[in-house]
Amino acid sequence: MNTEAYEAVIGLEVHTHLLTKSKLFCGCSTTFGAGPNENVCPVCMGMPGVLPVLNRRVVELAIRTGLATHCTIAPHSIFDRKSYFYPDLPKGYQISQYETPICKGGYIDLPSNGDGQPRRVRLTRIHIEEDAGKNIHAAGASLVDFNRSGVPLIEIVSEPDLRSSADAGAYLRQLRAILRYVDASDGKMEEGSFRCDCNVSVRKRGSQEFGTRTEIKNLNSFRFVENAIDHEVARQVEIIEAGGRVLQETHLWDPARNETRPMRSKEYANDYRYFPEPDLPPLIVAPEMVESIRATMPELPADRRARYIRELALTDYEAGVLTADRDVADYFEAAIPGLKNRKSAANWVMTEVLRVVHESGKSIGEAVPPASEIGALLRMIEEQKISLNAAKMAFAAMVKSGKGAEATVAELGLAQVSDEAAIAAACEKIIAAEPAKLAEYRGGRDKLFGFFVGQVMKAMGGKANPKVINDILKQKLAG
Amino acid sequence: MAETRITLEQVRHVARLARLQLSSSEEESLRGDMDEMLAYVDKLNELDTTDVPPTAQVGEAGTPMREDDVTNAPVAEEMLANAPSRERNYFKVPKIIE
Numbered sequence: 320m321n322t323e324a325y326e327a328v329i330g331l332e333v334h335t336h337l338l339t340k341s342k343l344f345c346g347c348s349t350t351f352g353a354g355p356n357e358n359v360c361p362v363c364m365g366m367p368g369v370l371p372v373l374n375r376r377v378v379e380l381a382i383r384t385g386l387a388t389h390c391t392i393a394p395h396s397i398f399d400r401k402s403y404f405y406p407d408l409p410k411g412y413q414i415s416q417y418e419t420p421i422c423k424g425g426y427i428d429l430p431s432n433g434d435g436q437p438r439r440v441r442l443t444r445i446h447i448e449e450d451a452g453k454n455i456h457a458a459g460a461s462l463v464d465f466n467r468s469g470v471p472l473i474e475i476v477s478e479p480d481l482r483s484s485a486d487a488g489a490y491l492r493q494l495r496a497i498l499r500y501v502d503a504s505d506g507k508m509e510e511g512s513f514r515c516d517c518n519v520s521v522r523k524r525g526s527q528e529f530g531t532r533t534e535i536k537n538l539n540s541f542r543f544v545e546n547a548i549d550h551e552v553a554r555q556v557e558i559i560e561a562g563g564r565v566l567q568e569t570h571l572w573d574p575a576r577n578e579t580r581p582m583r584s585k586e587y588a589n590d591y592r593y594f595p596e597p598d599l600p601p602l603i604v605a606p607e608m609v610e611s612i613r614a615t616m617p618e619l620p621a622d623r624r625a626r627y628i629r630e631l632a633l634t635d636y637e638a639g640v641l642t643a644d645r646d647v648a649d650y651f652e653a654a655i656p657g658l659k660n661r662k663s664a665a666n667w668v669m670t671e672v673l674r675v676v677h678e679s680g681k682s683i684g685e686a687v688p689p690a691s692e693i694g695a696l697l698r699m700i701e702e703q704k705i706s707l708n709a710a711k712m713a714f715a716a717m718v719k720s721g722k723g724a725e726a727t728v729a730e731l732g733l734a735q736v737s738d739e740a741a742i743a744a745a746c747e748k749i750i751a752a753e754p755a756k757l758a759e760y761r762g763g764r765d766k767l768f769g770f771f772v773g774q775v776m777k778a779m780g781g782k783a784n785p786k787v788i789n790d791i792l793k794q795k796l797a798g
Numbered sequence: 799m800a801e802t803r804i805t806l807e808q809v810r811h812v813a814r815l816a817r818l819q820l821s822s823s824e825e826e827s828l829r830g831d832m833d834e835m836l837a838y839v840d841k842l843n844e845l846d847t848t849d850v851p852p853t854a855q856v857g858e859a860g861t862p863m864r865e866d867d868v869t870n871a872p873v874a875e876e877m878l879a880n881a882p883s884r885e886r887n888y889f890k891v892p893k894i895i896e
Contacts, residue, residue, distance in 0.1 A: 339866050346869030355887040357872040364877055376866035397854045404817055406891040454894055462888035465877075590815060595854035603860030 325521045325559075327552045328529055329487050330479035333494060334472050335504040336450070336512035337380045343449045343471035344371030344414065351510050355464040363449075363469030365410035370598050377471040378421070378602065381447050382612050383501040384473060385422030387619055388442055392609050396421050398447075398596040406463050407452035417593040420446035421602065427477075427497065428621050429489045430639045437621070440490050441478040448472050467511075473503070479518065479529065484548035488541050491515060492643065496620045500645045508539050515544055520565070521555045530555070531565040535579055537572045547572040551579055623648055631661045640669050646683045647673070653690035657698060664697050671711065675718055688717045688724075695724035703784055709733035737784040739791065742775070746788070746795050749774045760796055771796065804832045 339349055345362035362369045385392050399417040422445035428437040450472050452465040475494065481487050495506040495513060506513045520532035535551055538544045555565050570579035618626075620642045627638035642648045651668045658664050672687050679686040687693070696713060699705045705713065705728055713727045720727065728734055736742065749771060750757055760767040775788050809829050813820050820828065874887050883890040 341866050341868045346864075346867060348868045348870070348872075353872070354874070356874040356877055356889070357887075358870075359874070359877050360870045361877075372864045373861050374866050375863035378863065402815075406889075406894060455888065456894065457885070459893060460883075460885070461891050461894045462885055463891055464888055590811075592815070597855070600855050600859075600861040 324524055325552075325556050326482055326524045327484075327548065328479045328520045328522060328532075329481035329483075329548060330518040331477045331481065331487060331490060332516045332518070333475045333491070334450075334514045334516075335475070335498055335506070337377055337471045337473060337503055338505060339374055339376045339380070339471055341374060342469040343374055343377055343447070344469055347469065349470050351512070353466055355462075356466065358466045359468065363409075364465055365408075371414065373599065373602065374471060377447060378604065379608075379612055380471075380501075380503040381421050381445060381473050382604065382609060383616065384475070384498060384503045385425065385445055386609075386613055386616055387497050387501045388422075388425040388427055388445070388475075390422035390425030390442060390445060392604055393419060393421055393423065394604055394606070395419070395601055396604075397601045398599045399593045400596050401448075401591045401593055403591060405451070406461060407454050407465075407468070409452070409465065409468060413449060413451065414596055414599070415448035415593075416446035420444040421604070422446070427490065427493055429486070429493055430624065430635060438486070440480045440486075443476040443478055445473050445475050448474060479520075484545040484552075487517065487548055488545045491541055491544060493620065496643050496645070500617055500619055508541070511539065514539060517544060517548055517551075519548055519551045519555070521552055521559065530559075531567050533565065533567065533579075534569045535572055536569060536582070543572055543574055546574075546577060547579055550577065554579070617645070620645075620648075627665075631655075631665070633662065633665050637662075637665050637669065640673075641665060644683075647676075650683050650687075650690045654694040654697065656694065658694060659701055660697075663700075664694075667693065667697060671714055686718075688714075688721065692717065692724045696728075699724065699728060703735060703737060703786065704728070705733050705735050706782075706785070709735065709782075732782075734782070735784045736779060736782050737787050739787060742779065742783050742787050743791050743795070745775050745778045745783070746771075746791050749778060750795055757796070761798065768792070768796070803836050804829050808832075 336349070341347060342349055342358075342363055345360050347360050347363055348358045350358065362371060382392055396416060396419040398414050400412040401415045401417070402412040404411055423443075425442040425445075427440050427442065429440060431437055450467050450470040452463050452468040455462040455464065477490065481490055495504075498504040498513075499506050504513060508514070515538045517535045517538065518532045519535060520530035522528060522530045533551060533555070535547050538547055551570065558565055566581075569582045571582050572579050623642045624635075624638040627633045627641060628635060631638075633641070640647075641651050647668070650672070651665065654668065655661055655664050672683070672693065676683050676686045693714075696705075696710055696717075700707060700710050709728070710733075713724065713731060713733055716722075716727050716731060717724065722730070753771075753774070756767055756770060760771075771792050772785070772788055775792065776783055776785065779788075806825055806829060809820070809825050809832065812832075813825070813828075878884050878887060878889065881889050
């Protein structure tokens with residue numbers, strides 16, 4: 320099968336919960352994990368005679384996301400009813416935005432593929448809508464919990480600009496980083512607050528036309544998205560190569576079997592009969608509202624990444640890792656004041672700090688000592704008060720004890736000895752004890768230098784400053 | 799009204815979407831009703847609206863917005879009171895197949 324002759328064309332639809340305290344149209348709590356049907360009221364239960372009232376924070380967060388992705392913010396948009404019957408949708412319609420989304424256009428730049436060129440993925444739209452409840456499938460019946468009914472969502476729709484599963488993964492990571500930077504979403508896929516549907520088609524490389532696409536649903540991890548796309552692309556190429564035709568259908572991803580399979584087609588599923596929501600007047604966004612929100616926007620991941628490369632001389636990769644999460648970037652920046660070597664600080668955060676954070680499963684604020692203490696530790700390395708190895712030992716101890724850098728280094732006796740007299744004395748003692756090796760060295764076996772360094776270090780209990788040992792030994796061995 | 803615009807197929811389609819089960823006499827009578835409604839819309843279409851922007855609503859300056867506060871206390875018991883069927887604090891419905 321000649322997969323190289325084909326390229327994938329992928330567009331993504333991401334639904335994300337917004338970080339609000341209350342629901343989109345009523346004052347029910349949005350807390351995740353409450354008991355079944357605890358956070359419900361007549362509005363989100365679709366009782367007759369109720370009226371929705373729009374949550375201002377939802378509008379603000381949608382606008383923040385729109386500004387962060389270079390969208391045009393619509394001064395006038397309306398809500399629409401999307402009608403369908405399903406047990407988790409008590410009103411029989413979802414309030415959404417159809418023809419007039421609050422945000423249009425826009426784009427997200429992905430980190431380059433190594434050639435320094437950012438790749439631009441265009442956005443079609445971002446609109447506000449409400450989530451449905453949750454069905455739990457039990458034996459012989461389904462159980463419905465409406466806590467999620469009416470929780471605010473934005474749907475972010477990309478143009479079909481992605482060409483591989485890796486691109487799709489990079490896009491999702493970048494989008495999630497942006498959502499977290501602007502406080503719009505926590506991006507927790509495992510809690511269903513960040514969900515993704517993929518539209519996938521394939522075409523002969525070089526062709527400008529699109530093939531028939533399938534939609535893949537039920538993707539709740541980045542890895543599943545990437546696996547599902549790879550699987551679907553291979554499946555479509557196989558069909559076309561065999562002379563068949565790809566059907567436009569919706570597939571569900573089955574992570575247990577690592578395959579997609581078509582959903583039983585719902586005959587009337589796509590007849591949603593959108594019409595303007597009569598219970599909600601138009602959403603008017605005044606220019607002043609947009610400007611006041613713009614004034615509170617943080618530095619975004621792409622800008623921060625560019626700044627790290629430009630001002631701190633970090634690589635694209637390093638800058639990408641550090642800026643992927645706003646808390647990590649903030650931590651890094653809080654650690655570096657007073658440090659000469661930003662690059663080693665970046666490495667320290669990327670390896671030592673993030674390793675502990677990932678292993679603990681906690682946030683960076685909870686998992687590791689405060690950034691100022693890491694800064695203090697790194698400063699001791701720069702000032703040659705401790706060795707790199709000693710710093711790693713001190714860091715591990717600090718993670719456990721929560722004590723400061725100075726105190727930990729003192730407590731564990733990790734301070735490096737730079738006292739030249741003491742080191743000179745140790746060097747002389749070793750040289751005197753090894754006359755044969757000394758003669759060999761002086762006869763031209765340069766490699767023996769390492770042997771002497773090791774012996775001196777051993778004699779000093781491993782705490783001597785290696786640079787001072789080197790300097791003194793060189794002198795003394797030369798005779 | 800001599801001309802019929804709505805077919806029986808269309809009546810059945812709309813009924814299906816609304817989860818309505820209609821007898822054949824009901825289908826026939828609804829077809830007549832829907833024809834009359836369309837005729838009325840035709841009447842509206844006689845008006846020239848070339849320069850009128852599409853209007854979803856009139857008379858409101860914009861939808862009012864509320865602050866993001868939780869104002870509802872949990873009342874699961876009250877909400878479940880009308881449920882035809884329940885299991886613990888869940889609404890119980892016929893099994894959904896997909």
